Amino acid sequence: KADMPLIGPLLDYEWVAYAFSWFGAFYDLTIPFFLWNRKTRPFAYITVIIFHILTWLLFPIGVFPWVMIFSTLIFFGDDFHQKVLSRLDGIFKLPASANFTQSRIHPALRIFFIIFLAWQVLWPWRFMAYPGKLFWTEQGYRLSWRVMLMEKAGYVTFHITDPRTGRSGEAHPSDYLTPNQEKQMSTQPDLILQFAHYLEKEYQAKGVEDPVITAEAYVTLNGQGSRLFIDPEADLTEKDDSFAPKEWILDYED
Template structure:
């Protein structure tokens, strides 16, 4: 039997649908909780309505926020769609709407990029194509013909693979000198807990930072494989719970730990999920009349799955196309599962200048950006360039007044004086004020105008 036949046999072997049903309910509940949390914290207004400028992704500058309080609409859609996913009601429509609404919001501003937001977009996209409504759902209640108790292996495998990608690439990213040889930035972060009673001195010890650094690297690289092995799965999951709760207690990491704790349950067999699903079914007085599914090998499905897996493997490695230190220039940093890997802070001062007289005004960043946008922009080259281009367009064909003199700006220069510190290094010059950022193109090419990391 050749590789293609083995691959097809693996993807289409018959398995229980129960883990997929459990995942639908669990992930739908997480979607609902996260959306309600976002709304209750007032983040829609703070992040998307109030700021006059948003940092769009390259190629997606056409994605704009809805006007005013209409911006709440996609979040209302997400709440309704999450309920649809949990209940298995209008499942394809619910998953599609959630994916579109969530991804739309995430594309509005890269300032708010988080790895688990990217993960949610991917998982909600994957769910569109999975038969997760074929049991214990309102759709199955209304349409008995879709009921199944078995499915091909590929839907469950696809979710397991996506989780494995998150962990493995997070581990690969930790294989760097700062993380393993200097225990940075953990050594700095743990100093913040020095004053805690009982454990403060312990957490602030250098050796603890090194232990955490090396263990977290080993954990990320191996945990998907331990979860996949029935002999090590239970112990591995204990480590999953302890690891993620510890990171949640120590660091401002949002709901990511809970997403991973509950999502990794997809690695457990049907017998595990049946226990709690049966309790839930009794509670809601649910009866299932299901039948085995009929599965035939599909070349189209195999091709699409293979293509998706290859893309997911290649995208995190795109940073290899760029020279210099990845953490410094951040080209290829996003969408590569680099979770809490560095402590990078910047301070950026922008100037709009007349090209002839070189008279300039200093820009107050907070006039256009929120505190979080300023924090992210001040250390990320593509966002520095975007903001400079925004200022150039805003001040084009305007008049500046310097005492009794007036200067008309037909094509202003925009420069920036930027200093950045990375993982405890001294502040270093990041962008020189001599660089006219209006002359630099916003594209995927290496940004040579970024000054090199000195140490």
């Protein structure tokens, strides 16, 4: 991103990375309080827009910034949302059934939100039930409120063997996947497993009834040296994708 106008040249400096990191942490920890305050809310929301547009420009995180920009509107009072709905009603001529009125929250809905919030708090802690380095195995990583904490890169070659004839060959993901799909698959164990099962069906269609499929995968984590990722002797066609620990992921050795 060093070619970006204005701030691009600054991104080459290491101190800028640290400054962005600490500012981002400080911002995330303090912005809710400014959004809760009616007097500071409009100005805080402007900073939300600026902050997330910057993250959209600097990092490949998809629609996340736009989701955050619009979901932050929940901090505004009901009068604000009523005005928005009234304007939408004037533009789109919403039917009467679409007009929102204030009403008491049903007890069942309260229970649902309590369970939902409890799940949001407890579910991220499931990583403690899995062995190994979290960012390496990614078991318990998803839906755990961890954002932009790791960078992984890797490549995978799949080896297919016909146990009846002993003949073997290689399958390269680039022959089946787009570059982005291959990039994502190459560093995530469950996606590697899914692709192995896909290859199993492909080779069964070619007449190989019970192919043995292994993976030779090398991955680098946060700029460290490339390491063997998957047990190269494990037949992935015999592995199931479940919440159980994936013993075929090799340990990360510092």
